[in-house]
Amino acid sequence: MSASRGSSARPSYADLRVGATWADAPCPVLVVDRHGGLVRINEAARGLLPGAASGDWLHERVPTWLAGAHQRISDGLRSTASGPLVGTIDNRLFEAYPTAGDDGDVVWWLVDDSGRRRAEAALADAQSRSEVLAEVSNALLSTLNVPRCMEVAASMAAEHLAEAAVLVAPPQGRRHPLTFALPGGPVTQVARQIDVSSVPGLAEALQGFPPVPARWINPDDIPDWIVPDGFAGPVGSVIVTPLPGHGVPAGALILLRSSTEQAFTENEEIFARLLASRAGAALSAARLYSEQAAITATLMRELLPPTLRSVHGVEYAGGYRAAREQVRVGGDFYDVHPGADPSQETFVALGDVAGKGLDAAVLTGKIRNTLHALLPLAEDHQQVLNLLNAALFTSHHTRFATLVLASVRRRGGRAHVRLTSAGHLPPLIVRNDGTVEEVPTHGTLVGAVPTVTARTVDAVLEPGETCLLYTDGITEARGGPLGDEFFGERRLRRALSECVGMPAEAIVERVQMLAAQWVGAGRQDDAAALAIRAPKAGPLALVNGHAGGRNSRRDT
Template sequence: MPGRSGPHRPAVPAPCRWRPPVKQAASPSSGTPDDWWRSLHKLWRAALDVQDVTAVASLVYRVLLQRPGTAVVVGARWGEQGLTYVRCARPGQDEPTTWPALSAQWPFGTHHPAVLPGAGGPQVRSHAFARPGDAALAPAGQLLARAHARWAVACLFPLADGDSAGLWVGLDHEPAGAQAQLLGDQLSQIADVLSASNRRILEARLHERRQARDAFLAEASLQMDASLDVAETLHRVARLAVPAVAEGCVVHLFGPGGLPRSVATAHVAATAQSWLAQVAHDDAWLRAQLQRGAEHPEVRTLRDADLAGGPFGPDAAGQGATVRALSITPLRARGRTLGTLTFLYGGDDTGLTDQRMLADLSGRAALAIDTTTLYEQRRRHVQLLQKHLLPRALPAAPGLELSAAYDVGDTSLDVGGDFYDAVAAKDRVVLFIGDVCGRGAEAAAFTGLARHTLRTLLEDGMAPAPALSRLNRALTGEGASRFVTALVVVLTPAADGWDAEIAGAGHPWPLVRRADGRVEQIPAPGMLLGVVPETAYEPTRIRLAAGDSVVMFTDGLTEARSADGTHFEEHLPAAVAQYAARGESPAARLAAAASAFRTSGDDDTAVLIASVKGQP
């Protein structure tokens, strides 16, 4: 009787194809028709509930053994690899007995001659039992002989593709009249029950496998999408697959010239990690297989003789001898082949049977790898562009210490609009800082325009207020769709310090830290740039003494927020008093303090500080 479900949906008649027995009076050898229908109904109910067809099979033995004159009931099952088992039950037994010796006698690859591909539904035979070696009764002949059966009725039927079963009922006498036909009809009805039960179990298991596959793929996608770091994503791909899919996993990416480069490995055995990494890195045989696998449209599998000459398979040495199969799947995303995903299987290579899952996993992995690679490229491009929007270095200014810092707050990798610069020209030092509304390419274009325009005007000796007016006209003349804020400070040496001329255009007002630690805010009112043409700006003048510092910044510094919603602006005077004094990188220390304070707020931060040397 069947004990395991086959791998695929059976080609059997529908469960409702019952064939009622020939109408006749009840006899001692058959029981009443009502008894049979009740038993058959019980079998159908059991078939709808069990998780394994073996549970129905046990009930089948009990039903058939209740027939008067039954000497023995034999059941067998065989698949593509040969006979799976033979079971036998005689009157008085609660459960059938398995006969492994008979299973061993049946050659592998041998199928019962009566059950051939495309044979259709149940096939019933009934004849006198003559000898154990009767081919039509194999492999039940020996058990029928041991039970002294005089007559045998056999029913052979398919359960699924490559999976068949048989039932033999041995009687202790020759059946009278139509009793043999009646028993054959009943065996055919039982075959329908078992086939339908097996089909339901197969469908349920297929559904469970699909659910498990979908859950695994969903979790894999979440894990791979959780990082935008290329190296971390590659290692996540390898770790996710072991041991969920196979015992080992290797990820290769194609470098210049199409050569595969090992980027991540994982193995279920810790002792095999270094071995697998070495093989993945420099084995010529594997490299050739990967290049062939990359050209294959689907999953390429290697077993047995395919592994000859390589580091895997039973003929290999060391850890490679445990590998019985490989699967190589190309990593393709957005029309490009990025590399390969290789799985290593040990004695149980059942993971190879779900090639759809392997292809789906490799597709998701390829997309995640390509996304992180593109993200990394974009990050480098943005960094390069941002670098060109800021000065390479601050100029040397005798009598002053200049310090600047830039902190990127937006993880979207769009170019920010913050800028700063410093110019040491003739008898003065010019500092300016600004912010273009928004991010991205357009903001970067206006950032470059604003910075270079201001620098040119101030290098030519223009005062802060007129320079802002000229920049405003330039922006409005360009039909600017974004407004710009800016703050300009011109420092001129004086007998007892530096004179500071300050002009602002909608920008946060600067702070001055005095030598004694006091912090003052310097008013620098003015209209935003690029909004109203012919706007005039008014300067403010102050004196900076030895030990004083002027602190300029963009609004990313003040708008940094803590978890409780507090803005860093409330802590800014204290932070300036602590960090803006002369010393090593005061601008960087102030920006770092805001970054440590921030839990929300993604605007970039620029800080520019000029400190007067000497003692007060």
């Protein structure tokens, strides 16, 4: 051994200071003199550095990061108090802690930090993926629009996992909706007729079967229609994974990497399946919502009151407000069924089913359909009510309804109206002098007892006069200064007296507006109103050979 490396037999400062502990330490320990020669080496160090022995040069046995650090300490360019150094030896990560002695020897303690660093890296990777999954979930669940959901799923898959992503949705007819995405690029959505068997594993993925491992897919077998425009280079690695849905597969996700990028690892395949499961659940929910929304819209169209207009020279106007705006339908309704020609009566019905919301709307639809079927018998209000009552009384519904029926025919400039109430609020007539009259028709509820009794009353509307049919959602609107007072019939009459000469539509709008203002921000009930008005236009005509006038009402 060279004299510059000193004698291995002499007791160094390290020997005196550290004693025998360095030899028995579980971690590798090197005692190195100021010239870079190995003075002592323990058993753990011999296992790490096979063949190393006292008297060897340090730079011949360890990587340059450790040899260079020792040289800097020996030259006084670095203090041992500066903290550990980090580097690799034999593909393992070590932290090197130096302890310097007065004689220039340095004891290097090498602590294997590979396990901790791998654990930290794995934890950081898991946290990062959890954050990505949370971000994906939030983005997907922020919309219930199916095309938008497909766009978000494809773009986020491309951003976090691949150089390109293709989402293949279940077929619509003979075409599959396809969504192409590149990281940071535009998303393209098309519908094409494709051969799913041309992509390995795609047919199985669309049926919900487990994915084929990426290493089993030959990138050369990928057809051109899968590769989006702008994809860099030939395909080098592919993942095809299903999008699990709620009982029915929601489609498949295809991820592509070019041959210049690293192939998908097993962990990335697992992560891709996790992302696909989130996307599949969101797509399934969006499709279910879209289907239910379409069904609801169809039912709504059938349940919502019709748009009214003038029929055979008589004005009709209606207004409806549901208790729950998000539902839009409820237990109040009205219908106007015109006669085939002016000589025939127009049949009008306005009603109120007990309860609110969809349950009441279902019975409302049944009543309206039944009344429509009974139109050939509309001249006889009592018979119509009896048949309707029998249909409701024998059904599984436990709800009842109130109704007011009207048969309207114009004769000359007047409108002749026959009115029948079945447990409903009596209609009100607005005369040309501002008088508001109550039509004295009354009867029993429909669907509550086996037999319905009702009284039919005739009324005549002079040109410009209006008959208002309404539900208790108007008069029982609770509000006012203290929020606990009904709007009431008295206020309704006063409001109507101020509506002389107004069109039917304006009268209905005013009544609805006043009731809504009375309620304010309080809880509302279903409310409906229908106005029948004899227009002022047209000359006064003769009825049955006599001049028309406000002829008296006739009970039947």
